[in-house]
Amino acid sequence: MKKSFNVLKGKIPEFGYDIKMLSVVIDDKKSESIPERGLYKTNLHCTNGTFGEWDYNNWNLVLNNVSSESKCNVEFTSGLSEEEYNKYIEAGKALHRNTYRGKDITRYYTDGSLYTRISNGSFEDIYVGDYIKTIHTDGKEYIWLIADIDNYLYSGDTPLTKHHATIIPATTLGNASMNDTHSTLTINIEGYQAYMGSKMVSEILLKQLIIIKNIFGDSHVLKYRNILTTKMSTESISSGMGTSGSGASSEWAWFEREIDLMSEMNVYGAPVASSNMRDTGIDNRQYAIFQLKPEYINSYINPETNATVRFNYWLKNVTYKPSFAIVSSTGGSFSNGAADSYGIRPRFLLG
Numbered sequence: 337m338k339k340s341f342n343v344l345k346g347k348i349p350e351f352g353y354d355i356k357m358l359s360v361v362i363d364d365k366k367s368e369s370i371p372e373r374g375l376y377k378t379n380l381h382c383t384n385g386t387f388g389e390w391d392y393n394n395w396n397l398v399l400n401n402v403s404s405e406s407k408c409n410v411e412f413t414s415g416l417s418e419e420e421y422n423k424y425i426e427a428g429k430a431l432h433r434n435t436y437r438g439k440d441i442t443r444y445y446t447d448g449s450l451y452t453r454i455s456n457g458s459f460e461d462i463y464v465g466d467y468i469k470t471i472h473t474d475g476k477e478y479i480w481l482i483a484d485i486d487n488y489l490y491s492g493d494t495p496l497t498k499h500h501a502t503i504i505p506a507t508t509l510g511n512a513s514m515n516d517t518h519s520t521l522t523i524n525i526e527g528y529q530a531y532m533g534s535k536m537v538s539e540i541l542l543k544q545l546i547i548i549k550n551i552f553g554d555s556h557v558l559k560y561r562n563i564l565t566t567k568m569s570t571e572s573i574s575s576g577m578g579t580s581g582s583g584a585s586s587e588w589a590w591f592e593r594e595i596d597l598m599s600e601m602n603v604y605g606a607p608v609a610s611s612n613m614r615d616t617g618i619d620n621r622q623y624a625i626f627q628l629k630p631e632y633i634n635s636y637i638n639p640e641t642n643a644t645v646r647f648n649y650w651l652k653n654v655t656y657k658p659s660f661a662i663v664s665s666t667g668g669s670f671s672n673g674a675a676d677s678y679g680i681r682p683r684f685l686l687g
Contacts, residue, residue, distance in 0.1 A: 358408050358410075359408075359409045359410070360409075360412070361409065361412065362412045363412070363413060363414055370412070371412055373395045374414075375414065375416040375417070376412040376413060376414060376416055377412070377414075377415060377420075378390035378410065378411065378412055379411040380397070380408065380411075382406055382407065382408040382409075383405075383408075384403055384405045384406050384407070385401050385403070386399055386401050386402050386403065386406040387400045387401060388400065388408060390410070391428060392421065392424035392425055392428055392458075393424075393425060393428030393432065393458045393459055393460055394458075397410065425457060425458055428458070429458075429459055429486065432459045432462060432485055433464060433484065433486070433487075433624050434464075434624065434628070435463050435464065435628075436463070436464050436625070436628035436629050437463035437464070438465040438466065438467070438629075438639055439463065439467075440468075440469065441461070441462060441466045441467070441468060441482075442467075442468050442469045442470075444461070444462075445468045445470065445552075450462075450686070451556050451686070454499055454500060454501050455499055457486075457499040459485055459501070462482060462485070464482055464483070464485065464624045465482060465625055465632075466481075466482045467479050467480060467481050467482070467506060467639075470551045472547055472550065472551060473550065478505060478509075478551070479505065479506035479507070479636075479638075480503050480505060480506070481503065481625060482501050482503065483501075483504045483624065483626075483683065484501070484502040484623045484625065485500075486499055487621060487624070488500065488502070488560055488685065491560070491561075491618040492560055492561030492618065493590045494561050496558070498687045500558055500685040500686060501686050501687070502623060502683055502684075503683065503684055503685070503686050504598070504623075504625075504683050505681055505682075506632075506638075507636050507645055507647055507679075508647050508649050508680055508681045509544055509547075509680045510679070510680055511678060511680065512536065512540045513674065513675050513676060513677050513678075514536045514650060514674040515534055515535050515536075515674035515675060516535060516675060517674065518658040518659070518673035518674050518675045518676075519657065519658055520533075520534070520568055520583065520585075520654050520657060520658065520659070520674060521568050521570070521657060522534070522535075524538055528566045529565075529567050529568045530566060530567060530585045530587075530654050531564050531597075531615070531652045531654060531660075532564045532565060532566045532589075534660075534674070536597065540680060541596070541597070541680075544680060544682055545557070545594055545595045545684070548595065556687065557594050557595075557684055557685070557686065558594070558684075558685040558686065558687045559592050559594055560592075560593055560594075560685060561590055561593070561618075562590070562591055562593045562596060562617055562618055562619070563588050563589070563590060563591075563614070563617025563618060564589065564591050564593075564596070564652075565585035565587070565588050565614050565615055566588060566589050567585070567587035568583055568585060568586060568654070569583065569585075570582065570583050571583075572584035572586065572611070581657065581659070582656060582657060583611070583654075583657030583658075584611035584654065584656065585611050585614045585615055585654045586614070587614070588614040588617065594685075595683070595684045596619075596652060596682060596683060597650055597651055597652040597680075597681070597682055597683075598619065599615065599616050599617075599620075599652055599653055600616075600661055600669070601616050601619055601620050601621060602619050602621070602623050602626075602683070603622070603651065603663060604622065604626075604669065605622030605626070605627070609653065609661045609669060609670070609671045610653040610654070610655065610661060611653070611654045611656060615653040615654055616653075633663060633667065634646055634647065634648070634664065634667045635647070635665075646665040646666075647665050647681075648662055648663055648665045648678050648679055649662065649663050649678055649679030649680065649681040650662055650679065650680065651663065658674060659671040659673055660672070663681075
């Protein structure tokens with residue numbers, strides 16, 4: 337089993353003892369502490385069957401098969417190139433993205449270091465499934481999940497170049513309808529139909545965005561460019577619904593966005609009832625959290641109470657004339673009338 341080891345404290349809390357004779361050498365000189373994060377090559381020697389590596393993202397030791405008799409020596413040597421350093425960071429980021437942990441990282445939100453850990457690309461001590469608990473001014477507690485890491489990097493007609501964590505609420509943020517009637521043909525004041533013409537986009541998500549910005553700060557909720565549907569064809573047969581209904585999204589455009597509903601691809605990793613590719617846009621990959629913890633597609637297990645909550649919620653995909661896609665609390669994929677009331681579970685990007 338791998339263990340993270342804080343060299344500065346010289347102790348592994350899980351084992352409750354000090355590793356004897358732990359030594360740190362910086363450019364051939366012994367040191368009582370590790371150097372500040374920087375361009376150092378590392379060399380690690382351990383005894384008694386202990387193996388380890390230096391984690392450049394978390395800037396600490398990761399040890400395997402550690403025992404009370406283990407002895408480790410860590411050597412830091414200046415001269416690591418930025419290219420080599422970035423390779424280590426990218427390798428570590430991939431590990432963080434492909435590991436479900438489910439740790440409470442609220443303290444990083446509280447002390448403000450959350451945004452630095454994300455924006456510098458290290459994602460230090462941040463893994464998929466980690467969560468942040470916040471209390472809004474209305475007294476309501478929210479739990480926010482790390483759904484993915486840098487998964488939209490370089491996406492968009494104007495590429496997103498900022499490091500980011502994709503955030504979703506652990507459960508839904510209440511219920512609402514996509515439109516006032518069972519129709520995706522509703523035309524809003526901007527002349528849009530389909531997803532961009534929905535009441536969900538023009539009113540409901542904007543209210544949720546205000547809450548999210550009040551919690552995390554306007555500057556940390558990132559803007560991104562997304563392909564979203566704007567028009568409907570009433571005659572087309574939607575691919576996902578087969579012959580059960582006609583109507584499909586027929587036009588799209590690029591939009592600057594800060595919040596959106598998830599797509600079927602984001603959740604399931606495949607289209608199910610979506611009318612066509614225009615419903616997907618850049619949301620064409622499954623979030624890591626749903627790959628690693630698929631039960632979180634329609635439920636959430638509170639790690640503090642161990643209570644399980646199941647829920648249903650809207651996705652942004654048009655299915656046919658009267659309906660949008662939903663995730664059912666049963667775990668199934670369905671299509672329901674736009675005026676029905678289902679959960680709101682949007683995503684946004686922090687950085």
